[in-house]
Amino acid sequence: MEKKSFTFDEIKLKLVNYCVYQDRCHAEVEQKMKEFLLIEEAKEEIMLYLLKENYLNEERFTRSYIRGKFYIKHWGRNKIRLNLKQKQISEKLINSCFDEIDETDYEATLRKIYEDYYSKQKGLKEFQKKAKTIKYVLSRGFEYDEILHFIDT
Template sequence: MEYYCAYQERCYKEVEEKLYSFSLNLAEKEAILTHLIEHNFINEERFAKSFVRGKHNYKFWGKNRIVNELKFRNISSRIITIALKEIPEETYLENFHLLSEKHWNSITERKGQKKNKKFVDFLLRKGYETHLIYEKLKELEK
């Protein structure tokens, strides 16, 4: 389990699910989890920061999607807030504009409601804020 945690950042929930697959008894699971936490193999804050950087820089996810994914992994809202500071605002907006312009140009529909809907839906799935999306849509429609 140490190797499993050292190979890639893991959150408590992921390690717990992995241990569940080994069909150990409760005492053994607790002992292993305690050992991993005490020896810093599991660190929720470190995991969250790494997750935020990776998902934004490589998958270009927006803050909404990142927050939802971290909540799904039972990360506390305090840690989520700290982790989101890993994305500088300028970088976030720059990535948003690059992604939105690239997607706008890749949509084969002519200008109109169908193209607008595809554009908005894509960016909502990526997790960007609605006010950013609609401001960019107005800018690109001109």
């Protein structure tokens, strides 16, 4: 199928709308730009425009990503960190934005995920239930120390 061609301004508007719809990171915008046949200078110009007009803001993206993945999807810090790194967000920025997660909420979420999963394990010995539950909570991105700390309290 033939690709529809757009003018520079149409492409710029499409990318503005892409950023307005939901916070994006640089990598996502660059990926989206690949849909359009743009020369390097045009890509740079659009990127600068999106940054200057604050449509594209890496810190805002990172903060909203952390909030969403924790408060809606109930992911732990490790899983959030890994996914942000895949989006080429710097370690420094990730660390500075983790204050979006309230420590009390984090512990309560960990506790709830642990207890819900644990209570569903039937017909296993105590240590098997515990091991299986720890493995599950780890897969949700929670830190091993945090899990052990919770179990021991």
